[in-house]
Amino acid sequence: MPTADIPVIRLQGVTKVYSPGENAVHALAGVDLEIRRGELVAIMGASGSGKSTMMNILGCLDTPTAGRYELDGIDITGLTKNALADLRSLKIGFVFQGFNLLARTTALENVELPLLYDRAGRFAPAASPAPEALRRVGLGERMHHVPSQLSGGQQQRVAIARALVTNPSLILADEPTGNLDSHTSLEIMALFQELNAQGITIVLVTHEPDIAAHAHRVIEMRDGHIVRDARVDAPLDAAAELAQLQVAS
Amino acid sequence: MKASALVRIATQSILRNKMRTLLTMLGIVIGVAAVIVMVAVGQGAQANIEAQIRGLGTNMLMVMAGSSSQGGVSQGAATFNRLTIEDAEKLEREATLLAAVSPVVFSRGQIIGGAGNWRTAIIGAAPNYQTIRDWPVDSGSFFSAADLRSVRRVTVLGRTVANALFPDADPVGQQIRVRNVPFTVIGVLTAKGQTAGGNDQDDTILIPYTTARAYLSGHFRIGQIIASTFSPGDIPAAQQEIRAIMRESHRIPDGDDDDFTIRNQDDIAAAAQGTTRVMSLLLAAIASISLLVGGIGIMNIMLVSVTERTREIGIRMAIGARGSDVMAQFLVESIVISLVGGLIGLALGFASGVLLAHLTGWAVAMSPQAALIAIAFSAAVGVFFGFYPARKAAALDPIQALRYE
Ligand SMILES: Nc1ncnc2c1ncn2[C@@H]1O[C@H](COP(=O)(O)OP(=O)(O)O)[C@@H](O)[C@H]1O
Ligand SMILES: [Mg+2]
Numbered sequence: 344m345p346t347a348d349i350p351v352i353r354l355q356g357v358t359k360v361y362s363p364g365e366n367a368v369h370a371l372a373g374v375d376l377e378i379r380r381g382e383l384v385a386i387m388g389a390s391g392s393g394k395s396t397m398m399n400i401l402g403c404l405d406t407p408t409a410g411r412y413e414l415d416g417i418d419i420t421g422l423t424k425n426a427l428a429d430l431r432s433l434k435i436g437f438v439f440q441g442f443n444l445l446a447r448t449t450a451l452e453n454v455e456l457p458l459l460y461d462r463a464g465r466f467a468p469a470a471s472p473a474p475e476a477l478r479r480v481g482l483g484e485r486m487h488h489v490p491s492q493l494s495g496g497q498q499q500r501v502a503i504a505r506a507l508v509t510n511p512s513l514i515l516a517d518e519p520t521g522n523l524d525s526h527t528s529l530e531i532m533a534l535f536q537e538l539n540a541q542g543i544t545i546v547l548v549t550h551e552p553d554i555a556a557h558a559h560r561v562i563e564m565r566d567g568h569i570v571r572d573a574r575v576d577a578p579l580d581a582a583a584e585l586a587q588l589q590v591a592s
Numbered sequence: 593m594k595a596s597a598l599v600r601i602a603t604q605s606i607l608r609n610k611m612r613t614l615l616t617m618l619g620i621v622i623g624v625a626a627v628i629v630m631v632a633v634g635q636g637a638q639a640n641i642e643a644q645i646r647g648l649g650t651n652m653l654m655v656m657a658g659s660s661s662q663g664g665v666s667q668g669a670a671t672f673n674r675l676t677i678e679d680a681e682k683l684e685r686e687a688t689l690l691a692a693v694s695p696v697v698f699s700r701g702q703i704i705g706g707a708g709n710w711r712t713a714i715i716g717a718a719p720n721y722q723t724i725r726d727w728p729v730d731s732g733s734f735f736s737a738a739d740l741r742s743v744r745r746v747t748v749l750g751r752t753v754a755n756a757l758f759p760d761a762d763p764v765g766q767q768i769r770v771r772n773v774p775f776t777v778i779g780v781l782t783a784k785g786q787t788a789g790g791n792d793q794d795d796t797i798l799i800p801y802t803t804a805r806a807y808l809s810g811h812f813r814i815g816q817i818i819a820s821t822f823s824p825g826d827i828p829a830a831q832q833e834i835r836a837i838m839r840e841s842h843r844i845p846d847g848d849d850d851d852f853t854i855r856n857q858d859d860i861a862a863a864a865q866g867t868t869r870v871m872s873l874l875l876a877a878i879a880s881i882s883l884l885v886g887g888i889g890i891m892n893i894m895l896v897s898v899t900e901r902t903r904e905i906g907i908r909m910a911i912g913a914r915g916s917d918v919m920a921q922f923l924v925e926s927i928v929i930s931l932v933g934g935l936i937g938l939a940l941g942f943a944s945g946v947l948l949a950h951l952t953g954w955a956v957a958m959s960p961q962a963a964l965i966a967i968a969f970s971a972a973v974g975v976f977f978g979f980y981p982a983r984k985a986a987a988l989d990p991i992q993a994l995r996y997e
Contacts, residue, residue: 405991429912429914437911461912
């Protein structure tokens with residue numbers, strides 16, 4: 344069991360070079376970063392600054408060209424593809440900009456998907472945690488709807504439930520509000536804040552300062568470097584904002 | 593991943609494209625049905641031949657003119673006629689291991705009597721012919737040793753001839769003309785049925801060989817001498833004995849080849865089965881090609897499916913699926929398609945086999961082994977043709993796959 348003082352994420356001198364040679368792209372050019380348990384971190388930066396590359400590495404979908412990445416104290420250097428898949432299954436939940444739900448598959452089945460690949464055998468088949476995960480994101484009533492019957496915000500909630508269901512150490516969200524209107528974005532941020540308050544570590548990428556303002560910590564990237572890493576003294580409370588909007592209208 | 597989960601996922605995704613799956617399956621359905629029917633027809637033909645050869649008589653040996661190359665029974669075509677009635681009589685006299693001997697002289701000719709005329713096979717033989725061929729009479733009797741000795745013009749009719757010339761009456765006691773020579777019908781043989789080649793064994797009449805020689809000579813050649821032993825165990829020794837007597841009868845010097853061929857029932861069966869086996873193999877091979885084409889259809893659809901579902905594969909990998917999980921998913925899918933297709937094909941094959949037997953009167957032998965083999969084969973087709981697409985899916989890079997539009 345990882346102890347509280349081991350950071351969830353520790354990057355040391357991580358680089359990622361695409362197509363090495365003449366036209367090499369240094370998507371990450373030596374990144375050091377530590378994220379502790381229970382943090383809610385926003386990563387900002389212009390397009391092409393290396394945010395997605397970093398998220399892919401944090402999510403064990405990709406490995407650094409050089410440098411060291413420890414996830415929950417586990418050095419992922421040199422791990423096989425299968426070992427990386429197992430780490431993803433055990434420790435990571437992904438939320439994507441485009442939701443990435445399976446079409447023509449109910450919300451419940453989408454959320455159950457990660458349980459299929461749980462090799463640690465943490466979930467007894469009799470007591471599926473999927474319905475509870477859907478209730479946590481407020482979709483207890485929509486379990487048997489397929490994505491085409493759900494709004495964008497609801498689809499993203501299903502995706503978040505899917506990320507939650509295996510009880511991961513870390514939820515990674517690459518532009519989770521990129522396809523949503525501002526009100527729905529706020530709802531999703533309220534959900535992230537609520538989950539974070541329950542102790543889940545969340546790292547999200549966003550373009551929008553309004554969204555980033557809900558995090559405890561904002562990291563800004565440029566050309567593969569971290570150029571700013573700042574605590575937010577008074578993060579906005581999305582739930583409160585929503586309540587205010589309700590009153591106003 | 594659990595097998596049950598894999599089958600459930602495969603079934604779901606198959607049901608999502610019902611029409612496409614059905615068309616893909618059709619290839620396997622037709623392939624398996626074709627294999628089942630073709631194997632059944634081939635086995636039916638073989639069973640038929642076996643039954644017939646058993647029907648030739650028990651412990652039968654056959655001497656034919658002409659040498660055969662060493663072991664090559666199927667090449668023993670008569671080169672020239674060197675069998676004589678005297679050979680048969682010498683065998684009858686001298687052989688100790690033979691229970692019965694009969695020459696078989698053969699001709700075709702017109703016979704007239706009863707309802708009209710009929711062209712048929714005329715066989716001259718000894719009374720022993722009936723014992724050797726194990727061929728009882730329906731009515732009357734077979735000709736006797738006395739008939740043979742006295743060169744009597746008596747004849748025993750095969751069932752087909754009896755039915756053709758005397759459709760309403762018992763022919764026994766009637767007069768017929770064989771090549772314009774009058775004969776008295778003294779018996780009618782039981783029906784033996786067709787040979788595998790479609791020859792009607794009952795389309796024949798039998799007369800004493802002495803009579804054939806005396807009244808119908810010039811038209812006859814002696815085709816064979818047939819004999820039977822007392823027991824099946826005597827056959828090898830009897831073959832040796834016949835050979836010695838025949839060589840003596842033909843005055844063949846030591847060291848020279850035989851100018852005759854001796855065959856036992858196994859040889860005859862092997863020769864006949866050799867041909868049908870080749871035929872059945874050929875049929876099965878042709879049918880297998882359609883199964884192969886069906887397999888290629890599956891591979892094609894699975895490749896399309898992998899491409900279509902690239903993003904799904906990316907999602908599954910991102911949430912913890914190993915390459916082997918993805919591989920298993922697609923493999924199971926192609927196996928389910930081909931197995932279900934195989935089962936439908938099996939049913940269709942059996943149904944067509946029954947129908948074919950009904951419509952054509954062919955012997956169609958459907959065996960549980962053929963069914964098992966067809967099912968195993970269609971599963972193997974699923975594995976074989978699903979392997980490449982499944983491996984392609986498993987080898988996808990999750991990041992690229994997630995980005996796939
Ligand atoms: N697979 C790849 N091959 C080559 N270059 C890539 C690849 N992925 C990303 N890049 C490049 O790496 C840089 C960082 O990309 P990315 O991490 O996607 O940026 P962001 O998410 O911040 O917009 C960009 O210049 C991009 O073109
Ligand atoms: Mg990006």
